[in-house]
Amino acid sequence: MSRFQTAQPSASTPASKPNHTVAQTPAAEREHERILASYGGAYDDPKLEALITKTVDRLVAASDRPDQAYKVTILNSGAVNAFALPTGQLYVTRGLIALASDTSELSSVLSHEMAHVLAKHASIREDQARQAAIVTRVVTDMSNDPDLTALALAKTKLTMASFSRAQEFEADGIGVGISARAHFDPYGAARFLTSMERNAEMKAGKSSIDPRAQDFLSSHPATPERIANAQNTARQYTSPEGGERDRETYLQSIDNIVYGEDPSEGFVRGRRFLHPKLGFTFTAPENFTLDNTAQAVIGVRDGGAQAMRFDVVRVPAEQTLGDYLNSGWMENVDKASTEEITINGFPAASAAAHGDQWQFKIYALRFGSDVYRFIFAAKQKTTESDRNARETVNSFRRLTLEEIQAARPLRIKVITVQPGDTVESLSHRMAGVDRPAERFRVLNGLDAHAQVKVRDLVKIVVD
Numbered sequence: 169m170s171r172f173q174t175a176q177p178s179a180s181t182p183a184s185k186p187n188h189t190v191a192q193t194p195a196a197e198r199e200h201e202r203i204l205a206s207y208g209g210a211y212d213d214p215k216l217e218a219l220i221t222k223t224v225d226r227l228v229a230a231s232d233r234p235d236q237a238y239k240v241t242i243l244n245s246g247a248v249n250a251f252a253l254p255t256g257q258l259y260v261t262r263g264l265i266a267l268a269s270d271t272s273e274l275s276s277v278l279s280h281e282m283a284h285v286l287a288k289h290a291s292i293r294e295d296q297a298r299q300a301a302i303v304t305r306v307v308t309d310m311s312n313d314p315d316l317t318a319l320a321l322a323k324t325k326l327t328m329a330s331f332s333r334a335q336e337f338e339a340d341g342i343g344v345g346i347s348a349r350a351h352f353d354p355y356g357a358a359r360f361l362t363s364m365e366r367n368a369e370m371k372a373g374k375s376s377i378d379p380r381a382q383d384f385l386s387s388h389p390a391t392p393e394r395i396a397n398a399q400n401t402a403r404q405y406t407s408p409e410g411g412e413r414d415r416e417t418y419l420q421s422i423d424n425i426v427y428g429e430d431p432s433e434g435f436v437r438g439r440r441f442l443h444p445k446l447g448f449t450f451t452a453p454e455n456f457t458l459d460n461t462a463q464a465v466i467g468v469r470d471g472g473a474q475a476m477r478f479d480v481v482r483v484p485a486e487q488t489l490g491d492y493l494n495s496g497w498m499e500n501v502d503k504a505s506t507e508e509i510t511i512n513g514f515p516a517a518s519a520a521a522h523g524d525q526w527q528f529k530i531y532a533l534r535f536g537s538d539v540y541r542f543i544f545a546a547k548q549k550t551t552e553s554d555r556n557a558r559e560t561v562n563s564f565r566r567l568t569l570e571e572i573q574a575a576r577p578l579r580i581k582v583i584t585v586q587p588g589d590t591v592e593s594l595s596h597r598m599a600g601v602d603r604p605a606e607r608f609r610v611l612n613g614l615d616a617h618a619q620v621k622v623r624d625l626v627k628i629v630v631d
Contacts, residue, residue, distance in 0.1 A: 242260060370610060591609060
């Protein structure tokens with residue numbers, strides 16, 4: 169299972185009630201389970217589900233195939249993503265829902281994904297993936313080649329197989345048409361593509377790992393020509409009402425939605441990783457950016473000359489941790505360097521390993537019935553890289569009861585702009601996020617110079 173979690177039966181409950189049944193195939197079932205595992209399970213929010221069901225029903229009625237059934241699952245992930253299976257199962261993350269500012273923007277994403285199903289792109293993509301004999305397999309374990317391992321450190325994020333550029337343009341065209349015929353504002357697609365691009369740029373500023381790897385833009389690149397194309401298509405449709413945005417209803421529906429990572433599955437705050445459910449924390453070295461992916465916590469140092477990976481592995485109780493480090497899951501481990509040690513009262517072991525390009529320091533630590541693995545990679549072994557590895561491992565400890573209780577998720581709060589409020593004053597009310605003013609603008613679809621208007625509804629992030 170993903171990211172230190174145990175299987176939860178609730179994860180497979182459908183997130184919205186379909187009006188027709190989506191035909192299930194064993195392949196789609198497997199893919200559904202894989203998607204749930206990779207994206208934190210389903211997110212349960214009846215108010216949101218009702219809004220999405222109503223939106224999908226409107227889009228289906230306006231499409232060329234009103235007989236095609238769809239089932240939408242909201243995924244409990246802060247990543248900004250949406251995708252479709254050939255069967256008509258649509259997935260949208262709560263991160264994407266939080267970024268959209270009105271129903272027409274959400275409808276542009278749903279109609280785009282429906283278009284992939286209608287144009288059979290999802291089936292074509294599935295066939296290509298099968299021919300390549302990799303149905304988008306996820307790197308869940310370290311490779312036997314240490315140099316590939318270092319690369320895997322930064323690349324373990326799930327990426328869905330990409331659609332071609334031509335398929336993306338086609339899905340945009342079909343999607344904008346469906347939205348317009350359903351009387352949604354057809355310019356929602358261009359606005360939302362712009363918001364996603366700005367959101368990705370803001371993430372890119374803070375991380376050397378490709379920020380789009382788990383996001384919509386990795387499989388749906390929002391190039392300027394794609395935005396221009398969506399705008400041109402929208403100009404061909406003028407619905408009598410000029411198209412609904414339905415902003416107020418939308419914002420009321422997303423009020424209080426969880427924003428960013430769900431702390432119950434572990435989360436990053438600055439250089440710290442905390443897992444309240446399992447009750448531990450550790451702190452990464454200075455100048456490291458931590459990223460909590462579906463398979464592991466990945467850290468990369470500014471400049472990329474050092475990286476780290478933290479994950480959980482199954483080790484039989486009777487096997488010593490030293491034996492585990494030497495059991496062959498990683499090649500070129502220097503057996504003579506293996507040491508059995510204790511870290512903050514927990515049994516542990518460490519060893520060194522090497523590849524052509526990278527030097528590794530590996531640790532295994534027993535915490536309750538689980539074994540956690542720290543893997544540090546450095547281009548050159550230096551006293552600093554050794555110290556970084558040692559200090560990070562030594563920072564691993566139990567969380568106090570107070571810390572566990574304080575680990576609440578961030579949420580979106582929708583508020584009304586009052587006289588005297590500005591972008592700056594409102595962004596000061598945001599909690600738990602970096603670059604609050606810039607994030608406030610991106611979250612509310614405001615460009616660099618736009619100001620807020622009295623009585624407007626806006627989103628802020630609170631804890």
